[in-house]
Amino acid sequence: MFDQIIIKVLLIAAFVIFALILMKPGGSARTQAIRTITLLILLAAAIYAIVFPAVINDLAQAVGVGRGTDLLLYAFLIVFVANALTTVRKRRAQDAQITQLARQIAIRNPEFPEPTD
Amino acid sequence: MDRNPSNADTWLVIPLYNESSVVRDVVKDARVTFPNIVCVDDGSTDASVAEALAGGAVVVRHPINLGQGAALQTGLEFALGRPGAEYFVTFDSDGQHQVSDALAMVERLRAEPYDIIVGSRFLDGRTKAGALKKVVLRMAVLFERLSTGVRLTDAHNGLRALNRHAATSLRIHQNRMAHASEIVAQIGEHKLRYAEQPVHIVYTDYSRAKGQSLWNSVNILSELFIK
Numbered sequence: 001m002f003d004q005i006i007i008k009v010l011l012i013a014a015f016v017i018f019a020l021i022l023m024k025p026g027g028s029a030r031t032q033a034i035r036t037i038t039l040l041i042l043l044a045a046a047i048y049a050i051v052f053p054a055v056i057n058d059l060a061q062a063v064g065v066g067r068g069t070d071l072l073l074y075a076f077l078i079v080f081v082a083n084a085l086t087t088v089r090k091r092r093a094q095d096a097q098i099t100q101l102a103r104q105i106a107i108r109n110p111e112f113p114e115p116t117d
Numbered sequence: 118m119d120r121n122p123s124n125a126d127t128w129l130v131i132p133l134y135n136e137s138s139v140v141r142d143v144v145k146d147a148r149v150t151f152p153n154i155v156c157v158d159d160g161s162t163d164a165s166v167a168e169a170l171a172g173g174a175v176v177v178r179h180p181i182n183l184g185q186g187a188a189l190q191t192g193l194e195f196a197l198g199r200p201g202a203e204y205f206v207t208f209d210s211d212g213q214h215q216v217s218d219a220l221a222m223v224e225r226l227r228a229e230p231y232d233i234i235v236g237s238r239f240l241d242g243r244t245k246a247g248a249l250k251k252v253v254l255r256m257a258v259l260f261e262r263l264s265t266g267v268r269l270t271d272a273h274n275g276l277r278a279l280n281r282h283a284a285t286s287l288r289i290h291q292n293r294m295a296h297a298s299e300i301v302a303q304i305g306e307h308k309l310r311y312a313e314q315p316v317h318i319v320y321t322d323y324s325r326a327k328g329q330s331l332w333n334s335v336n337i338l339s340e341l342f343i344k
Contacts, residue, residue: 095292096290098181098183099183099187099292102179102180102181102183102187102191103179103187103190103191103194105179105180106157106177106178106179106180106191106195107177107191107194107195107198109177109178110155110175110176110177110195111166111170111175111176111177111178112170112175113170113171113172113173113174113175114170
């Protein structure tokens with residue numbers, strides 16, 4: 001438990017900071033709550049795995065992956081792709097909102113030509 | 118049918134983006150036939166707005182560049198809010214469309230039971246397009262027939278005439294280039310009564326230089342499929 005103590009402390013500190021950032025308020029009730037709980041569980045699991053690294057290896061073998069590092073790589077890929085997808089979706093929604101906003105500004109301020117005929 | 122020679126019930130919707138060298142003449146020319154013109158400035162960085170106003174068009178401005186599809190939707194919404202507006206024509210700012218074609222399309226809406234008339238380059242032999250461009254446009258047409266059930270011969274013609282029902286039904290969400298396909302899809306969804314009109318597109322040196330590169334077909338497909 002106390003081997004490689006420096007890296008362990010650093011990693012745990014990073015995850016604790018993420019957790020603190022998550023605690024900050026914002027967003028809509030239910031989805032926000034579910035996302036927060038999921039992330040907190042993930043963080044707790046991460047810290048547990050840092051303290052007891054053997055767990056990852058056991059878990060990897062349980063699901064038929066050779067080494068714990070491979071399992072972590074797969075998990076990382078999944079999280080990365082999920083994150084990329086939600087980012088794209090958020091950006092699309094935001095683009096639609098910006099379009100609405102710009103459209104309203106445009107329509108409210110028409111400029112008319114000088115009446116010369 | 119009741120003909121309306123002054124076209125006071127018709128609005129031309131012209132998306133405008135950095136076309137200061139041509140837009141005044143395009144607007145002036147079109148105003149002879151259509152007194153009501155709205156140019157939707159899509160964040161031009163040149164003198165386009167002043168030129169359009171000088172030509173006699175009403176101008177609404179997007180504060181930021183959003184794309185041609187967004188500009189069309191803005192223009193349609195603006196025109197729908199004008200008193201007495203019954204017919205709407207989407208028209209290009211670079212002079213590639215013919216006012217006479219637009220007029221013929223509005224006349225058909227007045228006389229025949231259609232909601233939307235879409236211009237087509239391929240119903241007669243007037244328009245000269247390159248071979249590769251023709252092939253790509255044909256493929257787009259085929260793709261749209263299969264995916265929307267709407268049978269048109271020219272997938273990306275910017276000249277369209279709509280009545281009030283069609284203009285209120287359309288909701289263009291594709292801000293950039295994919296709006297043409299989106300309009301075709303919505304013609305199918307809303308079961309609009311549609312017809313095609315042979316139109317002549319003039320590929321001037323100006324429009325060619327600026328133009329609709331074929332690379333855009335890739336961009337259009339990606340915009341349509343990646344939600």
